[in-house]
Every structure is written in C-alpha cells, then in structure tokens.
Amino acid sequence: MVRLSIATATAVTVCICTAVAQIDKPALDPATNFNLLEERWMSVPNQPAVVIEWLHHYLPKACHEAAVANDLSPMDFTAYDVLYDDCDNDWVVCRHKDAPATEENLIGNLGKIPVGMRSYVRHVIAYPARQHDAVASWRAPGDLHLHARPTMQTLIHQVGHEMDYAALPGQGAPFSESELWREAAGADGRRASAYAGLDWREHFAEAAVVAVFGQNFPREIATAQPAASGIANQLYVWQRLLGEQIQMGGRCTRRRENSPRVNKETGKDGAGSGLSARAGLAKRNIDIFSVEYPGGGKDLHIEDRWQQVDVSGQYGAKATQSTPAAS
Secondary structure (H helix, E strand, O other), X not given: OOEEEEOOOOOEEEEOOOOOOOOOOOEOOOOOOHHHHHHHHHOOOOOXXXXXXXXXXXXXXXXXXXXXXXXXXXXXXXXXXXXXXXXXXXXXXXXXXXXXXXXXXXXXXXXXXXHHHHOOOOEEEEOOOOOOXXXXXXXXXXXXXXXXXXXXXXXXXXXXXXXXXXXXXOOOOOHHHOHHHHHHHHHOOOEOOOHHHOOHHHXXXXXXXXXXXXXXXXXXXXXXXXXXXXXXXXXXXXXXXXXXXXXXXXXXXXXXXXXXXXXXXXXXXXXXXXXXXXXXXXXXXXXXOOOOOHHHHOOOEEEEOOOXXXXXXXXXXXXXXXXXXXX
C-alpha cells in the first residue's frame, strides 16, 4: 500500500515497498459499470448557470483555429459564455451546428465536473460526429475537443489528461511518468481498464474516472466497481494528492484565461466585440493561472480513439488498442 505524507503544500514523500511498475497488469475484472456511473452523475442537479450566446461574427481564437485545423468553417460554430454559480469567471463553449452534443448537454455535463477539476478547462469545442477516428481529445492549454455527446466518464478522462500535466507542478510533467505514479501502479495488481494499458497517460486518466467517482459517491463505488481494490494505490494517490480538487462543492479560486475573441471570417482580433456572461464580475477573486508544458506545449495533445460512435452520436464502448492514443 502506498504511504504518503504531505510535508508542505508542494513537497511529497513516499514509501512504496515494491518494484517499479510496467503496464502489464490486467484490467479490473469485472470491468467498471460505466452505465451505472453515468446514471449516478446524471442524477446530480445541473450547476445553475447564466448562458449568453456570442454575437454571430465572433469566436474565441482557440475555437477558430480548431475549426480551420479540422477543415470546418468557423462560420458554422457558435460560442457561449457560461457563468456557473460556483465561479466568478466564465467558461466559453464552442459548438458546431451539426455537433451531436447539444448546448444543454455540453453546459450541463461540464457543470457537473467538480469545480476544482473544471478550473483546468479552458474551452470545450464540439464538432460533428465522425467515424473511425478520435472521438475526444485534450489539447494544451486545457481545451477539450468532442466529436460525440460527452459522457461524464469521457469529460473526466479528458480533464484527467490536463491535470496530469498541470495539477502537480514539481512532481513531473506529466505526473503519470513520475516515479510516484509508476510505483503506485506497481503496488497494485490491476489497471483501471484495458484502455489504461495504451500508455502511462491513459493509465492515469482512466484511474481518474474511478477515483473521482469514488471521491464523490463513496457508498456506491463498490457497486459500480466491486474490484476497485485492484487499483487501491492509484486511487489513493489521486485522492490523497488531488482530493480537494476532485470533490464536488465549494467555489473556484482560479481559472484558465479564455483565449481572445477573433472575427469568424478573418481570424483577426475582435476584442470587446462580444457579450460577457460575467458582466462586472469577470475575474473577481480569481487567480488566472498558466502551466509550463514540456516544449512550451506546442502541438501537445492526446487523442482518444475508442470504438466509433453510433449513428445518433453516442460514444461506443472503449476498445483495446495496440497503438498509442497520442499523436
């Protein structure tokens, strides 16, 4: 069992009496009941929010760049300022007109993510569904890209990628490649899922799905995943080091800075041209933070290629793959 003690706010000492891990452990058996997880998350009331649609001619720069990179017209995207009751700074969500994820789905599910986790998210960008390709991806600095209706499992997995790089400065970037995480994995008899065997980053993000559920629904984790003890050390690291951030409730104290507004047609500066859901509250009592990514974060992203989405745009079950999910 991992034994952690927090010496200071940033210093961690660890004693794990085991060999360093390889990702050769079998997946949890039985597999996590993701349907039960989703049903429980959906029973959580939506976070109250003020939502304001942007003027048609403008998008956040990150959304404009993403549209162009995916051979889509920026004119087909709409941006929304979303001011949740638990934060004094807004999130900006971008949606393509043909995206299977509705505004209600995107905003409702994003708001269910514990606010400490949600604070690592900059933008959520929803695209049309596509087959035989990545259905969700994370891109530095903190953008979530979705090609289907996002389940809570998917959103938490993607935010887990961002937290891997951003939540534990000084412990490794990504943290999943740190000695601490690999020794925790080595002390366990299992990995969170078959998909967790792709690489260490997926290993960490898949454990996040179980850890966040267990943190918030401790009486129900045994039903959703009766074999959770197989990844007890991984869950302990998540909950011991990041427990406050993955716990529902409270208010945000810091946030990513949204990318600047640009004109949809030109991609040029459009500052001051849109509406703000925050009105006079923007950034009040909020620390706007940034992260030092390896290589400056240029082109740093992770794509999750699960089984193709069905015709209604729902995510299919995860599939075991022989190639890494990152590119």
